[in-house]
Amino acid sequence: xxxxxxxxxxxxxxxxxxxxxxxxxxxxxxxxxxxxxxxxxxxxxxxxxxxxxxxxxxxxxxxxxxxxxxxxxxxxxxxxxxxxxxxxxxxxxxxxxxxxxxxxxxxxxxxxxxxxxxxxxxxxxxxxxxxxxxxxxxxxxxxxxxxxxxxxxxxxxxxxxxxxxxxxxxxxxxxxxxxxxxxxxxxxxxxxxxxxxxxxxxxxxxxxxxxxxxxxxxxxxxxxxxxxxxxxxxxxxxxxxxxxxxxxxxxxxxxxxxxxxxxxxxxxxxxxxxxxxxxxxxxxxxxxxxxxxxxxxxxxxxxxxxxxxxxxxxxxxxxxxxxxxxxxxxxxxxxxxxxxxxxxxxxxxxxxxxxxxxxxxxxxxxxxxxxxxxxxxxxxxxxxxxxxxxxxxxxxxxxxxxxxxxxxxxxxxxxxxxxxxxxxxxxxxxxxxxxxxxxxxxxxxxxxxxxxxxxxxxxxxxxxxxxxxxxxxxxxxxxxxxxxxxxxxxxxxxxxxxxxxxxxxxxxxxxxxxxxxxxxxxxxxxxxxxxxxxxxxxxxxxxxxxxxxxxxxxxxxxxxxxxxxxxx
Numbered sequence: 001x002x003x004x005x006x007x008x009x010x011x012x013x014x015x016x017x018x019x020x021x022x023x024x025x026x027x028x029x030x031x032x033x034x035x036x037x038x039x040x041x042x043x044x045x046x047x048x049x050x051x052x053x054x055x056x057x058x059x060x061x062x063x064x065x066x067x068x069x070x071x072x073x074x075x076x077x078x079x080x081x082x083x084x085x086x087x088x089x090x091x092x093x094x095x096x097x098x099x100x101x102x103x104x105x106x107x108x109x110x111x112x113x114x115x116x117x118x119x120x121x122x123x124x125x126x127x128x129x130x131x132x133x134x135x136x137x138x139x140x141x142x143x144x145x146x147x148x149x150x151x152x153x154x155x156x157x158x159x160x161x162x163x164x165x166x167x168x169x170x171x172x173x174x175x176x177x178x179x180x181x182x183x184x185x186x187x188x189x190x191x192x193x194x195x196x197x198x199x200x201x202x203x204x205x206x207x208x209x210x211x212x213x214x215x216x217x218x219x220x221x222x223x224x225x226x227x228x229x230x231x232x233x234x235x236x237x238x239x240x241x242x243x244x245x246x247x248x249x250x251x252x253x254x255x256x257x258x259x260x261x262x263x264x265x266x267x268x269x270x271x272x273x274x275x276x277x278x279x280x281x282x283x284x285x286x287x288x289x290x291x292x293x294x295x296x297x298x299x300x301x302x303x304x305x306x307x308x309x310x311x312x313x314x315x316x317x318x319x320x321x322x323x324x325x326x327x328x329x330x331x332x333x334x335x336x337x338x339x340x341x342x343x344x345x346x347x348x349x350x351x352x353x354x355x356x357x358x359x360x361x362x363x364x365x366x367x368x369x370x371x372x373x374x375x376x377x378x379x380x381x382x383x384x385x386x387x388x389x390x391x392x393x394x395x396x397x398x399x400x401x402x403x404x405x406x407x408x409x410x411x412x413x414x415x416x417x418x419x420x421x422x423x424x425x426x427x428x429x430x431x432x433x434x435x436x437x438x439x440x441x442x443x444x445x446x447x448x449x450x451x452x453x454x455x456x457x458x459x460x461x462x463x464x465x466x467x468x469x470x471x472x473x474x475x476x477x478x479x480x481x482x483x484x485x486x487x488x489x490x491x492x493x494x495x496x497x498x499x500x501x502x503x504x505x506x507x508x509x510x511x512x513x514x515x516x517x518x519x520x521x522x523x524x525x526x527x528x529x530x531x532x533x534x535x536x537x538x539x540x541x542x543x544x545x546x547x548x549x550x551x552x553x554x555x556x557x558x559x560x561x562x563x564x565x566x567x568x
Contacts, residue, residue, distance in 0.1 A: 021040075037062070069160040095162075101141070104173065104176065148177075229257050264284040274563070356389075423447070454488075510535070534548070
């Protein structure tokens with residue numbers, strides 16, 4: 001007897017022929033099993049038995065998440081290895097779906113919610129799809145009116161013999177809500193009135209909508225005043241909350257903010273083929289004089305141009321109008337035209353749907369000295385209006401989107417200007433995706449200044465062109481009206497550009513382009529200058545940057561156009 005027990009013990013301690021189990025399964029489930037199963041090492045008979053028990057427990061649970069409820073498992077030794085053979089069996093599909101929404105939900109809304117159910121009859125059953133469908137349905141319910149909606153019950157009845165699954169979901173809508181007063185916390189420097197200026201969506205008595213809460217949160221986060229913002233309904237005690245005339249429960253809205261430091265100083269350096277190397281310093285104060293006025297000021301020193309400015313912007317009013325006043329000084333020497341000018345003005349910016357409208361009143365005095373010609377001083381008091389419409393999924397990606405811009409402005413001798421003039425300007429830009437890795441970018445500009453002549457009109461109301469983002473292959477603002485050895489602005493301008501880009505990698509691409517344009521003081525002298533070439537593109541965090549090698553046909557020269565700025 002003792003010898004038999006010893007022999008059995010010896011056999012149990014002997015290693016089996018397979019140390020690492022091998023998996024054999026159809027491709028449809030192999031990746032799932034390989035990713036989540038820990039096959040481990042099997043070195044003896046007890047471990048083989050434990051391995052088989054664990055597989056019979058874990059494999060069916062994994063396969064059930066993908067709708068396989070009748071798997072067959074076989075653990076065997078062959079060819080000197082231990083094998084786990086898995087036959088998942090047929091996949092189960094959704095047979096019936098029953099959705100119950102308890103509560104005072106309008107029939108049309110109830111029908112729309114049921115229709116939006118994602119995991120429909122006939123589709124393969126997956127646990128992830130089942131969970132996502134329930135959460136999506138609940139999210140749609142609580143997004144409008146029913147902030148307290150909840151999932152009361154859900155079940156999936158599996159019928160392995162027929163490979164069918166019956167689904168049932170029960171939602172409880174709860175009461176419908178409307179917005180009450182704002183309960184604001186976290187303010188130290190600013191007053192609650194500042195938040196009210198940005199609140200155009202969450203008004204007392206208005207029906208609850210998750211999108212309206214998000215709109216207020218986004219509007220506050222986009223200001224320079226707050227570092228973080230949270231907006232939510234206060235449902236801590238809504239049992240005794242007053243009801244509106246339509247039976248909604250009116251509850252306060254909690255707005256919690258964390259204020260941002262109002263002062264910001266930034267330094268930067270960069271280089272552009274238009275105006276050369278530059279350094280700049282900027283100072284911003286979001287609480288000027290303790291009134292939540294924004295001060296934007298800065299100095300930029302470039303090789304060909306120097307600028308200093310200071311602007312003060314007030315918070316927007318209830319009609320989304322934002323007023324500002326400012327002053328600027330600029331000095332430049334580009335294409336042998338020396339300019340020195342200062343301006344003061346007032347602006348009003350207003351968003352009207354997807355259109356941004358800008359109105360301005362501006363006084364400008366400018367001294368211009370073309371090389372080889374006498375110095376003149378021009379003055380203008382101008383009224384200006386501009387409209388910009390943009391539609392772009394990603395503003396930093398020009399591969400897709402469209403932008404239209406129009407400007408109108410002018411001055412009169414009767415109102416402190418040296419010349420009567422009316423300046424008009426139009427710009428069109430559009431990115432057209434051509435497949436996954438290719439795109440076409442189109443741009444066009446047209447400017448006309450209506451006046452008896454260009455005499456007495458400041459250069460900023462006339463036109464010069466050429467350079468990066470204009471007509472490549474020509475120096476910056478080199479296309480214009482000759483005056484001595486200088487190039488000055490004309491009353492007419494037109495540019496056109498077409499650029500094709502192929503993205504070799506997600507970040508790097510190659511481009512080919514054709515530009516054309518000119519600026520003149522009469523339509524008869526108009527002659528489009530052609531520029532064309534190739535370039536490299538890089539999708540940087542700041543947006544696409546590029547270097548172009550362009551040939552200016554009129555001047556017969558190659559020119560590199562490059563623009564890059566590095567803030568620090």
